[in-house]
Amino acid sequence: MISIGKVNKKFGKFTALNDLTLELELGKSYALVGPNGSGKTTLIKTILGLVIPTSGDITIQDKSILKEWAYREKIGYMPQIGRYPENMTIGQVFEMIKNIRKHTGALDEELIQSFELEKMYGKRMHTLSGGTRQKVSAALAFLFNPPILILDEPTAGLDPVSVEILKDKILKEKESGKLVIITSHIMSDLDDLTTDLVYLFEGDLIYNDSIKNLKKETGETKLGKAISCLITQNKCLTELITS
Template sequence: MIETFQLSKVYSRQEVLSGLNLRCEAGQSIALIGPNGAGKTTLSKIILGQVIASSGRVEVNGIDINRGPDYRRELGYMPQVSRFPVRMKTHQLFKLMRRLRPDVGEGEYDTELYEELEIDGMKNKALGALSGGMRQRVSAALAFYFNPRVLILDEPTAGLDPLANEVLKAKIRKCVREQRLVITTSHILNDLEEICNHVIYLLEGKVHFAGSIDELQERTGETRLNRMVVSLIKNKPARAQYQ
């Protein structure tokens, strides 16, 4: 569903991404991990169309994303920090988003998270008055609301209470069973271990590892994701072809 070809990005002579060749398929739940400054956010923003690559290209469903913005209809995005209009009420936000997506019919909305995270209970509250955890719930519900085939989630469980955390993780697992593609960036490896079946580990803008959890387990001899990652860093195995 998403493929990158020699993707690179340079900021002020600093190469943030260097020749990334990645292939991400439907039914994969990918943990996009790496230290701060590894290029995770830049890669996500290029896919989302928020940043322009310096060279190389990205294809979504075989179509170069530079050909136009229509591919974004396939994407759902949950940022680490949501910036909503502070005076707008929650129900007004969802009403506005529906107006911005006239291509989605009334019966096509995915309201599962909206209901399970009890967004209706805060519909008349101003977004600026919501706590961080409540804003995170709204952001999660919005990311899935238009039934996207690809989801890009940035630290999605940060700030969620335990119940909401489990609801979101169950939803992600369901999306994978439905053959959607989910890409999650997080430093909470325990959460990633529960929802991901593949790993992309970026280091200094390059692919240090890309493959399935099973492949990583076999390579490192470890059974827990956090220990796999530590072993990966220490041993610096050769890069895997992601496909």
């Protein structure tokens, strides 16, 4: 579905993505993990067309995304911090985005309902709590029923009930065959939601395989522990082999 071919991104002399090659498939959900500054957001922005690679190509359904815009309709994106016209109400933001998209298919308003956002349609964006803003961003990401979902720290700032609502929704969409990419520093969420791990370090792709395999290779049952093994230079792998 998404094919990333030798993508390199330099900011001046600094290499943020180093010849990354990666295939992302429908029906899988990917945990995009790495330390701060490892290139996760740069990779997401490159897929979204907001950052232009220095070299390499990205194709979606075998079509290059470079100099192409229409493909973005296939992606639902939930940013870490949603930026909206601050004087508009929640209801106006939804209406505006629906008008811009001119979407002809059915809308997925499940999250609007589960988060009870309609009750807050009259509230202006600048008055919202961080969690309510996250709910608006989540509801917008799913609204047009896109086959690809890119969710940047989706559960950050949400209350426990809302976290479970969003996690159930993500799982449901993944099970319906969508491609989901999630960045998060909350390993337990990723453990619940994702099937595959893409681990970046200083712009290099360090791991790209199923979480099931990672757990098997490291002998760990929890994703957080398995990743710790991976980043402590395969210490656990050596321990497993020698034990």
